[in-house]
Amino acid sequence: MVNLTSLMISIRQNSRFVKNLRIHIRNLSVETNGGNNGREEIESSEKLLNLTHRKDVSEIAAEVGKVIRSKPRWEQSLLSDYPSFNFHDPSFFSELLKQLNNVFLSLRFFLWLSSQPEFLPHPVSCNKLFDALLEAKACAPAKSFLHSFDFSPEPASLENYIRCVCEGGIVEEAVKIFDVLKEAGYHPSVETWNFAFQSCLKFGRTDLIWKLYEEMMEAGVQKDVDIETVGYLIQAFCNDNKVSRAYEILRQVLEDGLAPCNDAFNKLISGFCEEKNYHRVSELLHTMIAKNCNPDIFTYQEIINGFCKNGKTLQAFEVFNALKDRGYAPDMVMYTTMIHGLCKMSRLEDARRLWFEMIDKGFRPNEYSYNTLIYGFCKIGNLDEAMKLYKEMLDSGYKETTLSCNTLILGLCLHGRTDEAYDFFREMPCKSIVCDVITYNTLIQGFCREGKVLQSIDLLKELQAKGVQPSTSSYTHLIQKLCQLGNVQEAKEMWNDMHNRGLQPMVCTRDHIISGLCEKGCVVEGMEWLITMLKSNLKPQKKTFCKLIQSLIQIGKLDDSLSIIGSMFRVGYKLEEGILSHLLDKLCENKYHFVESKLEEIINSN
Template identity: 45%
Template sequence: MSRGQSYFIISLIRNRTRQNHPNSQIRTLTVESRDSESKPDEHKPAPAVSYSEMAKTVSTIMRERQKWEQTLVFDFPSFNFADPLFLRELLKSQSNVLFTLWFFRWICSSFDYKPDHVSLNLLFGALLDARAVKAAKSFLETTTGFNPETKLLERYVTCLCREGLVDEGIQVYTLLKEKGAKPSVATCNSVLLGCVRARKLDRFWELHKEMTESEIDLKRIQYLIQALCDSGEVSQGYELMKKVLRQGLDPGHFVYEKLISAFCKIEKYASMSEILHTMIAWKHFPSLSTYHEVIQGLCKNKKPQEAYRVFNSLKERGYAPDVVLYTTMIHGLCEMRRFGRARKLWRELMKKGMRPNEFTYNVMIHAHLKRGEVVLARKLYGEMVRNGYGETTVSCNTMITGFCSFGRSEQALEFFKKMAERGVKPDAITYNALVQGFSKENKVERVVKLFKELKELGLKPSARTYAALQQLRNRKMCDSVATSLNEILEIA
């Protein structure tokens, strides 16, 4: 009896008695029938081993043995591993197709193996099913004489584009057309979607024009609208969406959100509002991130009342605004001097047990300083630090800018000096705020000193800082101070 046949007979018996031992199957590989010589039927052929059982055994050995190739050759010297039928059985048994690919590489290099077309297609298809695109690409490029079926090549195009390998996907798509194949609608759409995601918009429009024979379905329209938005043709995308709606079709959640985002960026809030209402009418519920864009856009466009209405309506619809959304709304209200409503939202945020982030604190601190409420601003700043938000350049700049904006430059300078003690590094915003603040108060010596520091540190004065210095230059001052001011302006 051969070593491999002995393995199967003994392992079937031992597996029943040693199931609790995790290594029992592997250990039986070293077992050999020692008493076969004394049996009268020693020349009787051993039972045939099915490819299915053998495939399961090989799968286990490949998973558990580092040098599985040596094990297979040593334990099963008479087994024909190069039989295409066995490769197909192994492909069914393996949970990881890459193991089958390794096995394929091994039999190609170790045996006189000529893979058949069916097996190659099955292995290539399995790699695509597993989304192992790079392995599939390598397999296709290194397997001599392999020409996959058209359907597999179409799936390959889709996988390449989905994984961001758009140029390769377009090459295979072009090859298909050159061979006379007519790519399916799904394949054409995958190429277009890949171009959109990779921001290859010129290529998108070239391919779209070439696809005149291909049917235009709803997915194609979705990708066209996305491409129009990304190309800056938002209004055309909106018109295309309206055509779809007039046909009684739903363009899809993504299309609405894409158009809303695009209109927010170009500050066309009337169109954005129309799409938002249409979206809700078609039973699509905007995400919090979409509402965030809408509210932020309305606040930037100085429409806090409309933004506040949208903010309240989303709460009525069952949404739970997060800290980011609350912060955006509070910031918009503070910028438009609706501090009463901003404070109300701040209290609501705290009542719901949400923890303000650093930006929320900075927004409220700046608002207090803007109103001249220095004590409240300092109190809130201290609370922010106690809550674990370490002092940063941004938070310190909020305090310094606030002090300087409202005639408290000496307090700003005091705060500035403490920055160094706390290991916080000032930046251009810090110095520009201080120079502008002291310029307003006509404290030229302070201005000259701070401006020189700014330049020595390699920081860039802002346009507002230059304007403040020019205004200061026109005021009356002693000759020595005027000379110092002229010197720094000339250097600048």
Template identity: 60%
Template sequence: MARASSSVLVFIRQNPRTPQNPNSQIRNLALGTREGGHGGEEIKQNPNHEPSHNAHNDFTEIAKEVSTITRTKPRWEQTLLSDFPSFNFSDPRFFNELMKHQNNVLLSLRFFHWLCSRNGFSPDSVSLTALFDALVEAKACSAAKSFLDYTGFQPTAASFECYLRCLFEVGLVEEALDVFDRLRGDGIFPSTTTWNSALSGSLKVGRIDLVWKLYSEMMVSSVVANVDVETVGYLIRAFCEENNVSKGYGLLRQVLEDGLDPGKAAFNKLISGFCKQRQYARVSELLHTMIAKNNAPNIFTYQEVINGLCKRGKQLEGFRVFNDLKERGYAPDRVMYTKMIHGLCQMRWLGDARKLWFEMIQKGFIPNEYTYSVLIYGLCKIGNLEGARKLYKEMCDRGYRETTVSYNMMISWLCVNGRVNEAHELFEEMPQKGVVRDVSTYNNLIRGFCREGKTVEGKNLLKKLLVQGLQPSTPSFTPIIRNLCQGGDIEEAKKLWNDMQNWGLIPFVCSRNHIITGLCEQGFIEEGMEWLLEMMQNKVKPKKKTFETLVRCLSQRDRSDDTLLVLEIMFSIGYTLKRGVCQTVVKKLCKENSHFVEMHLGEILERV
């Protein structure tokens, strides 16, 4: 196994990842090899009491019969003794023989518990070790833990390490940490392989904090001298998971200089991270590095590249990479086809998206729910709702169950295209088909109703949302507040504003603008000014239209000083004034203070 050089260890020490809670106790783990172990003694047969050859044959034949019975007979415990009235099942040698012929370790465990319930059975260490190791090999970690608790059995050091690796592999990290403590208490020092399993398991379950805690223990234990390139690969991935891609890249460069390769998973994580940061030059460099190191990028590497490009609005580049892959002989799978179809739909390239759709089917990949959804999305995006509904029906006819996501997509686009009644029909259909409505479902229809001027229906939907016990979001309130302000019901709008804040939601800037405009239109200019000043104090930039409405209302009411104050604020944040609004303001000011206008007219006109 390749070992990281001292220079890599220097890099790691110089770039420590301090745990978020410095006071938390890091489990004190150690490495090494324990000589001997509990329960590992070899059973020595008394030469004067060795079983005869015939007795052994009896064990074998009966073990075969019993293993068949335990696999096929539901309640064999009630009849097994009567089936073999003269046989001594308590002989430990029989259980060992049964283990050889029983191909289901859980049935062996069941038989073991049955034996323990009988008087006279005392399992030997060989039987216990064999059963425990079989449970671990089958990844039956919960059963293995129960077995240890039930028997009080002390496995060998090697068996304990296998158990520990199994726990991390299946994601039972908390249980694994308890085993680490138990190993420490027994003076057992895990190998580097076990440490790497711990790091890998922690990464799988997203416990990056645990990766750094375990790594800290490695640094203070003797295992640090044996940190290998696999360990470094896990550390690179941990850096990337924390969006600290630059440190992960620095560690990669260090191991590459030492002639080592941390593996595709580390490269893939770095590529994904640099795609998120739009550092495509780094992505290209990493791809070339992989090829130069005879570690050619696989289909998953390119999936990261294409996915990163499409998510960052570079669908065209992603499409080029996709086509280049096929020319090089790579075979995209359904996931990659789906991602590329989605990217093309985002660009409104429905023709190319359809070509890929049929190409995917020709390659033997049947579209799944998500693939259908992305093409339906594309058809909706270009306004082809009939095509979208036809494809939606095809998806349902193929046996794919309608989901909340697919319903939300159709409801949203029907509302966008002014077909709110049809969207409402789908909304009512959802519970009939057992599909759950979520907040997005309600928000889409509330927005659709409000866009059509049906504010009452929107308010009723909001009430239903709350009655259902769903947590509303800011878009649940925003379109209703807008309509209420535009309709002159400013008090109701302010009530909804307060309700939104009571839910702990942060209102959109547009809602503040709507309320200021509504207050001014209703003649509550003082209150409108207060809202405007509060926005400025909170460093929230009002819209230009809000300023213009406020200036117009102030000038119409001959509030010259306030008009000039609002103009000054408006100009200070970079807005200009429409010619029509400027003419209204100048006329009003000329009537009140012509001398002042002569002094500041040039400045006002410069802002037109």
């Protein structure tokens, strides 16, 4: 129970809500502290007044309710229709609320009433309308009403308001109301705190979770914090990619003999899957079983998805089969995820078996499922089976989409059938199918693989002309091919175009340019590119180092070659014996006085 005396003392003067709460709580304290006689007299007067006017008020409320429901512009004539009636009477408004039985019409009437001269909001009317708005889950109107009129909602109403705005996604407003209640000395229930935590998680506002939790601790409700609160904190840490912190909290509550809900475990499992910490994933799974928090379908889904995403398809397959052994029935998403993982490993027999098992379980393959298996057949080069499945997908009622077309184009390009892929690409606009950046990138890569650079460049220009934003992949393969063909200047122009578009080149793109410069005899410029990479904390490929060192040796820049060798050792590479022998021969030919010392240094470093 709230200590009313201390609550009144703690109320601050700088908030309208807090001032109103003070008045409200003073009234409560009058009722509780010997003011009963005065209160009884007031109540008797009100009863007498109600007995005298109830019939008139009820009748007029019923009439006005009919007018409001049936007359579009009742605001223009209501005063003239009832010239002597006091619409400000709170008992009338209470009756009207009942008659209308529609909170939005009631709000419309109240707003009209507030526009009248000498309007003063009556606390009873304000509170009843506010509570009605909360009951209707009308969070936006309730927020506007609260901030527009000077009245004091009861603390319980403000708790309901917190829940209402949280459900509506206005979680910042909920935090403000917590502050109001804190200043008034009123402590919301832990259930209300948890509801706010849950809503902040739902709407991705972990920043507000930490603010609320800090206020919760300051309010001195540590002893009331329950395992549900802990579960939300664990999930918030995981959402902020602080999985280790979340794990620390879990260990603490487990030591106390408690265990959070499955959602918290599932979040942690997902986080450790992202970090590829499979030891922790296994540990958490066993912990759940030991604590009687039986892993649910979502737990297994997180594990399977995490394993598949990180190339651990065999482990995912083991979990998938264990899931069925434990009596769980995989859903459509899990079947498709597992089929996709098996297709990536080219295990089409297993994928095909799961496909038919999925159908036998009553799941009708959707477009994504079809494309997953089509991709699998394309990957192993069985394009005839891929086309057969594609036709089956269309016969099942699914239309061709950008995704399905991209899947087939990729399969054709992977196996040297770029001309067929290009014809398929040209048919897409005729079928009102959008060609996206993935469509163009797949064809650009396919043409580059076959040495058809001009066609690739034309596709890049077409992509840009159509207003499609190119990606890093749009340039990478083209730059590589241009460098291999000796067109380094054109490759560098494409590099500059990437930068001008705000795209971050892949590290290997710089390797291609360095190798191309060396082939063209621009070795010094190639060395400058490599030094720039090192200064940017980028690691060139070993073959790039070797190519540059050999080129420097050939043009007699032995000091520079030694410098590059030193850099090569520092990033963790070893020097090939052939290059080392070539370098020593050159050093001896030039009778360098430091050959012996450099030889010893290179051998020791290598």
